[in-house]
Amino acid sequence: MSSQDLLSVRDLHVSFRVGGLPARLAGRATEIEAVSGVSFDLQRGTTFALVGESGSGKTTLARTLNGLQPVKAGTILFEGQELQGLSDARMKPVRRRMPMMFQDPVGSLSPRLSVRSLLSEPFIIHGLSSRDLNAEVTRLLALVGLPRDFADRYPHQLSGGQARRVGVARAIALDPVLVVADEPTAGLDVSVQGEVLNLLNDLRDRMGLSMLIITHNLHVVRQIADRMAVMYLGRFVEQGETEAIFRTPHHPYTAALLSANPEPDPDKVHERITLPADVPSLLARPTGCEFHTRCQQAQARCSVDAPAPATVGDTRLTCHFPLNI
Amino acid sequence: MTVLAVKNLSVAFHTESGRLEALKDVSFKVPANRSVGVVGESGCGKSTLINAILGLLADNGEISAGEIVFEGDKDLTRLDAAAMRNLRGQRIATVFQDPMGALNPVLSVGRQMRDIQYRSGLSKRDKDARSVAMLRKVRIPDPESRLAQFPHEFSGGMKQRIAIAMALMMEPALLIADEPTTALDATLEVATIELLKDLQREIGCSVLFISHHLGVIAELCDEMIVMYAGEVVESGTTREIFHDARHPYTQKLLACDPARLSRRVPRLPTIAGTLPDLRRRPSGCVFQPRCDRADAQCLDVPPGASIGGSHIARCWHADIPLGVSA
């Protein structure tokens, strides 16, 4: 970890218990590893994107950073403090510095609370209710570009884009250093998606924020992230600078993801890499390289040996036969 | 031949705060063996359109004008409930965003596929054989043994493919697909689009494909209509619209799609302003309050300007191509 690093994750493992007593008695697998041996660094003032399909473990990873999921093994270093195993009470000041935004723009807002109450909540939770909360609410609404009278609205009276702005306002209420955003543009119209991304970019520049963005939308990644990591079955298969990865993806899975974007041009010739079969179950991880069951470059060796992490330029990846080298 | 012709359709809802015109003067055709895309953002009237076609409008909604002609001779706005029920699932099939809407969680997939064929008069064995063939078409591995399985034993992508198989089972004339790939991951999304394309060709049905995703429409559809605030603002072949969009809304919508940007830009394009209140439609052009080309002329209802061929844009300034600022 260098002095530049705000967040440093080393060899992180997170697992879930599945099945109840019957499954255990039957001797079936009772644990799935949703995050498996993940390491990365996030530098101050930059944006890091986690990309992957559903079930790849990206949301679990984000929730673990926030202490909502217990760490099984590995370390999380945030502003020089180790977070793994901290109690809720010890996590509280950390959560103030590292707020999280959830996927559903409306659903992540408490339905019976007005926008005013929602935006006051961070102050109340962190013992700052002596501040002029009305003034704070007005300030936050202005920061995210919503009119003042929105304070009296309820979540069901907001459009997706407006609800997302309220979510952003709540996240930045207490001058955080790192915002963790899970699918910040999910469910939004294209014209609104741009607004939200512009807002996040603005806030990052103005407040000197760092961001960790989770998304399955590669176009979003390109517009917002400095560095990115591609997750598959709970592991990072490739991570590096966003532009470098978009220009020359090395891992076959990254290449497949990049080519899997429906193109808004009916005449564009596709050099598409179609992935056969569905994502394997975490209960039955493939042997060797876990991507070999869907990989078109796979050779005999891939189903036996797990590839060791390798470095190509600034990019780290785990693959026996990387592309474009 | 035209499978579906929607002519000057208007749908209004009576709400506590007044009458809301959800669809206004919507016209388009779905020719046989073709895929027509409907693109638009939330509030554009996509769902109302589907419900109007299927005869499933909410109690407070009414078709205030126009007709929906199916297979040349049936006006769906005049059919009674029983006749509509006979069409749905047999001649007009639907696939929705959430496949669980089509699947019963407590019945096996085989049982459900058999139930759809209740009119076929086939034996149980023949019905199962057809189910297996259909599952194979949608690329479910090992379909014979999977007939006995329940919906929760399949992954999300497989469930959607099974829903597609069930929809196409009775070889309908028209498949209405409402955002069927939106909830899927990118790799599954393209696979599902390609599957739909192949099946459509094989079965020879028409597809009405509703999506907010321009890329998906571009890949799948031959023709498309662009909807805004309950009106069709532009229609034509997919190629015409993607290469030579003439309505300012279509142009802006295309510009907003981040997939069109091949590098990082400092500010992503957006569409300023908000959707008008459908209880108080703006006078003249419905997009005029948000349009930077709007002038005095736009306070009158714009004509459907023909750009050439089937390409029509409902705009007073449809002569300005994309990339030329006003």
Added chain:
Amino acid sequence: MREPLGAIGLTLVAVVVLSAIFAGVLTSYAPSKISPTERFASPSLLHVLGTDHLGRDLFTRVLYGGRVALMIALGSTLVSLIVGVVLGLIAGYGPRWLDNILLLVFDAVKSFPTVMLALTLVTLFGPSLYAVVVVVMLVNVPGYARIIRTQTLVLKSAEHVMAARSMGASAGRILRVHILPNIIGPILILVSMDIPVVVAIEAGMSFLGLGVRPPTPSWGAILNDGFANIRDSYWIVIAGGLPIVLTTLGFTFFGETLRDLFDPRLKGR
């Protein structure tokens, strides 16, 4: 009000509640004043509903009996509600082992038949007003707690609750601000529909001599007196039975209307 049954229910409830509150104003007799010379009097201007076997004014006893019935019904329901909500929230939000223990207790308590439970308690502690309250609690709490627990479990993993946790909100705050307000509506309607059941339990236990002790007036006890003296006067049975019928009907109509207003989807089911 658009619902005729709701209007009837509301009227009945209002009459019962007001007459219980203003019992002292509406009658000049004392509820337990014995008057041996006036036994089994038929209704007259002096005694609107006649008198019982001890010559007590039945109208007065019905009014004061209503006071007892309502106090027991509202009081014990309120206590049941509070206990049920607290236990339900703990079971739903707390650790898994605690949930399992609480569920076991709820089911065990719920599996006792009401009458057996009442008999057991009365055998142990003797008949009293408190026995009625305890029986009502034991009957109602497991049901309330189970509903609250299920709703809490559903909301526990909802995004707005996760969001509150991620902000550092305490468990108490999450339960109070983010969970309870979203689940309390349906349970309040359930409770309003349980009040007539509680009125019936009180009347039933007092009828059997397991509840309110004489000479405290109770509709159930009046009914019992009526049955014992049915050969001498049938007015006593009517005086005891009619208020029970009208009150349970009133609260039931009222509760159902409340439910329909709250959730229009259930209308007509």
